[in-house]
Amino acid sequence: MASTVIRDLLERAFPGAEIAVDDRTGGGDHFQVTVVSSAFDGLSLIEQHRLVNAALAAPLADGTIHELRIRTKGTA
Amino acid sequence: MSTLSEQIQHVIATEPVVVFMKGTPEMPACGNSLRALQALWSAGAPIAAVDVLPDPRIRQELSALSEWPTIPQVFVRGELIGGADITEELHASGELQARLDAALGTEREQTVRTLELALPA
Numbered sequence: 052m053a054s055t056v057i058r059d060l061l062e063r064a065f066p067g068a069e070i071a072v073d074d075r076t077g078g079g080d081h082f083q084v085t086v087v088s089s090a091f092d093g094l095s096l097i098e099q100h101r102l103v104n105a106a107l108a109a110p111l112a113d114g115t116i117h118e119l120r121i122r123t124k125g126t127a
Numbered sequence: 128m129s130t131l132s133e134q135i136q137h138v139i140a141t142e143p144v145v146v147f148m149k150g151t152p153e154m155p156a157c158g159n160s161l162r163a164l165q166a167l168w169s170a171g172a173p174i175a176a177v178d179v180l181p182d183p184r185i186r187q188e189l190s191a192l193s194e195w196p197t198i199p200q201v202f203v204r205g206e207l208i209g210g211a212d213i214t215e216e217l218h219a220s221g222e223l224q225a226r227l228d229a230a231l232g233t234e235r236e237q238t239v240r241t242l243e244l245a246l247p248a
Binding site: 096097101112118119 | 157158159194195196197207208209210211212213216217
């Protein structure tokens with residue numbers, strides 16, 4: 052359930068990106084997200100992660116996401 | 128007494144390397160906090176740690192300052208490096224050590240300290 056919400060938010064923020072959302076514990080609140088997008092080209096890691104955090108601001112703030120691991124990559 | 132926000136800013140500004148974490152280096156309360164610590168330690172960082180768990184206001188004030196929603200948060204010379212994933216990734220590529228060398232010099236004493244904030248009533 053939450054995985055779908057997270058994927059939708061990421062797809063909206065990063066159109067055309069390669070996205071993987073993994074529920075690490077099966078409990079629906081510990082996630083690993085991987086996003087490969089041209090939006091990250093030329094950005095530092097922290098800038099890339101800031102974009103992902105911003106895309107997931109709502110579920111991060113309301114506690115839907117208890118723990119988030121992020122992996123990002125540009126396409127260039 | 129300074130406000131919590133002022134204390135956090137002071138710690139970030141004055142500690143060469145500080146990690147805001149869940150639990151303490153002796154007893155980490157979260158796997159990600161442990162991962163960040165291990166990466167910092169392996170890269171030879173002197174570590175100052177602040178436990179965010181004693182009071183939810185610590186995390187609120189910190190995230191408001193850093194505009195970073197999750198814990199841990201690692202700062203080197205006042206600059207946010209990132210959370211556990213970035214710290215680990217930078218360590219794996221050797222970049223964390225290079226940044227520490229640039230920020231702190233190559234001859235540094237490796238220590239671990241836990242800092243206590245004065246919590247407002």
